[in-house]
Amino acid sequence: MKYISPFRYPGGKSWLVPKIKAIAQEWYPQGLDKIIEPFCGGASVSLDSIAKGWAKKAHLNDLDEKIYNFWNVLIGGIIRVNGLSDSNCFFNCLQRTKTPEDFWCSYPEETSFEPSGSPWEEALKTLILNRTSFTGSIYPALSGKMGKGHTRWNQEKLFKRCQLINEKKDQLDISNLDWFDFLETHQKSNALFYIDPPYITAGKKLYRHYNVSLPDILNTTRKLKGGVIISYEDDEQAEMHAKCQNFWVQRVKMPAGKTELLFLKEPEE
Numbered sequence: 125m126k127y128i129s130p131f132r133y134p135g136g137k138s139w140l141v142p143k144i145k146a147i148a149q150e151w152y153p154q155g156l157d158k159i160i161e162p163f164c165g166g167a168s169v170s171l172d173s174i175a176k177g178w179a180k181k182a183h184l185n186d187l188d189e190k191i192y193n194f195w196n197v198l199i200g201g202i203i204r205v206n207g208l209s210d211s212n213c214f215f216n217c218l219q220r221t222k223t224p225e226d227f228w229c230s231y232p233e234e235t236s237f238e239p240s241g242s243p244w245e246e247a248l249k250t251l252i253l254n255r256t257s258f259t260g261s262i263y264p265a266l267s268g269k270m271g272k273g274h275t276r277w278n279q280e281k282l283f284k285r286c287q288l289i290n291e292k293k294d295q296l297d298i299s300n301l302d303w304f305d306f307l308e309t310h311q312k313s314n315a316l317f318y319i320d321p322p323y324i325t326a327g328k329k330l331y332r333h334y335n336v337s338l339p340d341i342l343n344t345t346r347k348l349k350g351g352v353i354i355s356y357e358d359d360e361q362a363e364m365h366a367k368c369q370n371f372w373v374q375r376v377k378m379p380a381g382k383t384e385l386l387f388l389k390e391p392e393e
């Protein structure tokens with residue numbers, strides 16, 4: 125399976141996985157115990173690492189409640205009175221959802237920020253909105269582009285990816301914190317931190333939470349014990365901030381030919 129994440133997440137980094145894997149293997153030649161993603165979104169890097177075995181564990185964190193709920197349902201969720209978990213209900217319904225319309229005909233279309241259904245229903249809505257909205261945003265109203273015609277719903281493939289992640293649940297931790305509070309609890313960890321914050325220019329049209337300060341992220345992450353890789357849009361000021369905080373800067377080519385920046389800090393001995 126080439127891609128593990130079921131999302132085609134806006135700003136997703138599946139294209140960067142080989143580069144991050146290569147850096148991880150150089151920095152952690154004995155093997156990587158854990159990868160930590162404070163801005164996980166579709167978690168393409170972490171999920172690849174545990175599915176393909178280049179990290180033993182991964183911790184996914186995102187401040188977005190819907191994203192957190194999705195991962196939480198996928199790896200278990202709440203057990204209900206009838207003995208079925210949210211995860212069971214999610215998989216049963218996903219199996220029946222051959223087209224997004226199969227789902228929307230039983231549930232009202234959801235574009236608001238506030239959750240309105242049970243955790244597993246919300247999780248399925250999140251996945252469907254992500255796969256069918258024009259930008260991949262789970263808040264299509266933000267960009268003004270609903271784009272139901274842009275359907276990328278391959279039920280069989282998505283089911284297999286979700287199932288694989290569910291099988292790896294013992295290797296996954298998840299949380300729903302602001303990045304700063306989250307990192308405070310991981311200061312001494314020797315994990316690899318992969319940091320992919322929202323970019324200033326595009327963030328507000330794509331995510332519910334987007335207002336993060338790159339200088340604050342650089343200042344906080346340079347004090348972590350583990351290795352740090354930050355991906356960011358190619359921007360002169362961002363590059364200058366990173367260099368001032370003693371990060372190595374690399375320019376990487378995206379598949380479409382544009383470039384992005386990587387800010388790197390090796391793990392402490």
Ligand SMILES: C[S@@+](CC[C@H](N)C(=O)[O-])C[C@H]1O[C@@H](n2cnc3c(N)ncnc32)[C@H](O)[C@@H]1O
Nearest residue numbers: 133135136137163165166167187302303320333
């Ligand atoms: C660029 S996306 C991450 C994409 C991810 N790397 C992938 O491959 O799918 C940034 C994510 O940061 C989350 N986010 C925004 N502000 C945050 C905050 N203060 N703390 C934690 N997560 C936040 C957003 O909800 C969004 O999912």
